[in-house]
Amino acid sequence: CDSVKGLEEMRAQYIKAVSKIKCDMLCYIRESKERAAEMIKTEVLRERQETARKMRRYYLTC
Amino acid sequence: PTASVGSIAARYLEEEDLRSQHIMELINAHTEELKRESEKIVRQFGHQE
Numbered sequence: 001c002d003s004v005k006g007l008e009e010m011r012a013q014y015i016k017a018v019s020k021i022k023c024d025m026l027c028y029i030r031e032s033k034e035r036a037a038e039m040i041k042t043e044v045l046r047e048r049q050e051t052a053r054k055m056r057r058y059y060l061t062c
Numbered sequence: 063p064t065a066s067v068g069s070i071a072a073r074y075l076e077e078e079d080l081r082s083q084h085i086m087e088l089i090n091a092h093t094e095e096l097k098r099e100s101e102k103i104v105r106q107f108g109h110q111e
Binding site for chain 1: 067070074077078081082085088089092093095096099100103104106107110
């Protein structure tokens with residue numbers, strides 16, 4: 001009966017460790033995606049502003 | 063702006079390296095905790111045999 005209790009404790013510890021690792025990994029992946037999305041968003045915005053500036057300059061000189 | 067795309071990606075990857083180091087430390091901490099706790103359980107239940 002005691003050995004069953006020991007096994008159960010081992011099982012609980014193992015599941016706890018794996019859950020923590022899963023949690024951290026999900027967080028890491030989510031943050032990576034968010035960082036990449038943010039980077040692309042700011043770059044697209046910058047590019048769009050740059051194009052608008054070029055257009056304005058082009059039509060002003062014509 | 064096209065030339066800076068490379069440097070932006072490089073900076074992203076640099077930061078990503080730091081983040082991956084950090085997550086490795088977290089995972090190591092979890093496995094260390096598992097080692098300590100399971101060791102404790104083995105000692106505790108080993109003595110009773």
